[in-house]
Amino acid sequence: MLRLTLLLLLLLLTAAAAAAAAAADRSGTGAPQLRGPGLGFAPPVPASPSAPPLLLLPQPGAEYGAPGVALARSAAEEPAGPAEQEDGGEHREHGGGYRVVQWEWSYVQTPYIIAIWLLVASVAKILFHFSQRFTTVVPESCMLILLGLVLGGVVLIANKKQLYQLEPALFFLFLLPTIVGDAGYFMPARLFFDNLGAILTYAVVGTLWNAFCTGFLIIIIIVIIIIIIIIIIIIVIIQFYIRVNQTSRHSSSASFLIVSIGGTLVGLVFAVILGFITRFTKKVRIIEPLFVFLLVYLAYLTAELFSLSAILSMTFCGIGANKYVEANISQKSRTTVKYTMKTLASIAETIIFIFLGISAVDKSKWAWDTGLVSCTLVFIFVFRAAGVIGQTWVLNRFRLVPLDKIDQVVMSYGGLRGAVAFALVVLLDGEQVKAKDYFVATTIVVVFFTVMFQGLTIKPLVKWLKVPRSTSRKPTINEEIHERAFDHILTAVEDIAGLQGYHHWRDKWEQFDKNYLSKLLLRKSVYRKSELWEAYQKINIRDAISVIDQGGNVLTSARLSLPSMASRASFPEVTNVTNYLRENGSGVCLDLQVIDNVPGGKVEEDTETHHVLAGNLYKPRRRYQSHYSRHFMPLGEQERQDREVFQRNMRSRMETFKSTRHKRHKKERSLKKRRGSDTKEDGGDKPRRNVSWQDKDPVVVPVESDEDKAEHSDPEKEEDVGITFVARKAETCSLTCPPSVPAALDGAQSPPPGPASPSGGDTHLPWKGGVGSPPPCVSVEATKIIPVDLQQAWNQSISSLESISSPPAPAEPVHPRVSALSRLGSARPASYTPPGSVVGSTLSIGAQLSQGSFCFPDRKKDEEEDEEDGGAELQPLMSSLRPPGHAPGPGRRRNPCVYLRSLVTAPPPGEPHSRGPTQL
């Protein structure tokens, strides 16, 4: 029922958008007709007709004149735009009266329509994924095509003619790079190079084979070439082909080699540049993703500039740089890059599919020829199969692990032709290729057939053939270790046997990489770390995430789904040894899955309790430096300290947590209290808050508290932070953190079951504290393993919360004033005193954040006056009153994150004195 309603809504929305677009076009604004969504993405192209891109532009010159004018017009209007809005149209008299609201449809039309399209498509995706059963059967592209059909129909009905068409420049400069960039950057390098021979063969030889065989038979090469694409590398050939056909009309294998090798080289050069640049971005984390996008994109454009294979260039730039970039940039940047790339790629795909749907509906766009269509359908299938079988036969003579029959069937059948094929055929120049309309029809049919029919049937087929499905899971630590051992063993055996095989060369390459490339391209701090150690950390983080994540199904697109999370969290059956171990809950290890699996029974109650405790117990004495900057993520020393303290506390908490699974109690609590009063630094309240957990139900609560945070940490969910703080290690030691601070921390921490305080250097490494510190009643294993896991988990959530809390716009501008006010102690504008619940809380966070040390001396006398104001001011004041050496008592501490979190989840009942009602 609900779904039906939503669908209706969607249709309405679609219709409205399309009709509006059509209406606007019909009415005409004086400006030449906008050319549909293409322009929205490609303003630079039409705007500079003098310097046309070196792409194939079948419709050059005049075509761009019109949009150019349109753009010029909108550009001219642009300065006027804001002014109009601000002055409320006082000077803009129109007709009889003042126009308060201007109808500026033509101004926003293009981006507006695109945005609406994407919105509709995305909403459709959501609806699509509502049905679990449906999703497993129907591929997403089917849905997109159908949606395109509907949209196309609506547009057609509203407008009677085709408005939107794909521009070559839009496609080659914007849509294609996003798709390719995504594929290239996330190409699993190891697999890629392990199977390089096979991939290249299938890509190059296979494409040529398919193209020529099918093409010669139907006598029209180009369409078929265009149709037969699926792998990126194949597109290279098409690009090349089109270019050759249209520019030089001269083709030779030499130029093919130059195009592809040149493209590859350009890509590698940019990969090196990219790696080198990211080496120095430690201080400007925020632009790291930008560098990645820019350089990968520049690799594409540069290759394009020299008429080399842009796709190869981009792919190799991605593959080459990936390792170094990923190691250099922060975890947050990594997440950003990942999501942005995926988003862009899916946008591009969606747009193309919608174009496809629209074209399919519009009869004027294509001409039907049954013979051509049916021949093409048959031949692409036959020749793909023939090509696969032939090449496999050749390849199997060289491959260590031969491809068997089932592989071949799947590869033959898996030839889905999608968005790119269609885009390419639409881009044909109608002037030069007279039969374009026939080609379009054929391609549409082929795309429909392959995507709909083959796409729908391939899953049952694969199931029926019992193909071992790649359980895209992340390797366990054992596998990581042993596979590295395998590599060494194989290299050694090759050396002994006097062979210079694949492993021999890979080993040589790795030596080279280690000795030169990594030194050049990797940050020092990163360079010193070992891969295995990183793998270890990643696994830990993953476990932690699976604890937080539980459901694991937050990501809608199938391509985005993160295997580790899903496999850990949602597979009930025993998938691997680790899970087996976990589910059997060994006595030694406190196992994460067990925590996971227990359904949160008393969640509500526990939330209550632990908020009460969190609220009552501690309060931060220090706060973050508040500063808003577009260019930096706030990440002060204090945050780092907080984190360190926090981690240390987490560890000890976990120890006690484990030890008290059976006998937890007051002793525990007193312990905690003692620790709380001993602690000198703020930010450590998360672990302490867990006092409540242990008293309530230790097994249940972690799930609960993690859960509500997980909601907010969605975008950064996977493996955040862990690597980040490692990267910061050097920074911490050398720049900011005097050894005395951590030492002091340790001194404060050690009396409870905490560890024998680690050495000064060790304190920077959160995991180190956990290692080798003998806890009272827990076996060594558990200490070493679990705390690290959970620390990461907490870290994860903390950092995501911080990212929510730190850069918010509303809070930041207020700070200076607020702090100034607090210094004055009186005369405060009324607007600040009763902040609304949400605003107030933001404010208070802001204030909390802002008032670090600078207003400290004046606070005392302000305190009383501030009492009734509650929210904004008091919180910081109270806590900053406490001198550093003084034990703040159990009730005062509050980390902004915790605070924020409590705001988001449930109102913390009963703040002691400093909390005003505004914050509830």
Place this chain on the structure above:
Amino acid sequence: MGSSSSDMSHIPDAQELMQETGFSAAHLARLHERFEFLDKDDRGELSPEDFSTVSELAMNPIGDRIIAAFFSPGQQAVDFPSFVRILAHFRPTDANRSRNGRNGAQQEPANSRTNRLKFVFQLYDQDRDGKISREDLLEVLRAMLEMQVEEEQLQSIAERAIQEADLDQDDAISFDEFRKSLEKVNIEHKMSIRFLE
């Protein structure tokens, strides 16, 4: 190859070896060449010193373990059949099982999954007590990671690995557990070397 057939006569028990290991005659000839090249003093056996002449092995972090794996315990020499038998672990699995089928009935080929894993397992299990203890694992890790990682980090990795694989809580990885932990790994692919003919 012309030379290979002439070489066959030098090789002791060539036919038997071929049957047992699945290497072709050309493979054997090539390996024998290599064997003789390594065997500096022409004793028909290789000593550990002979192996150390392979300069690349010195760079290999677990090179000496692998060398040691060629020698059965207590012995200081390896003859050609044993040499080939060890190498046979890494022969790619055949697509056509017919050749193995004849012997395979009584005895698993050396390049079977189990035998390969056994070989690796023994590389870890230096004290040959049938289990990879924490110490065993740590030593391998120490070798493989060289100086990049501090001891405590190594410990936690080893800890975690054992924890993960150890099913019977004896704080060590038995062969069964070892095999299980690598259940998902494509050993056929990852442990094969293309031997030249």
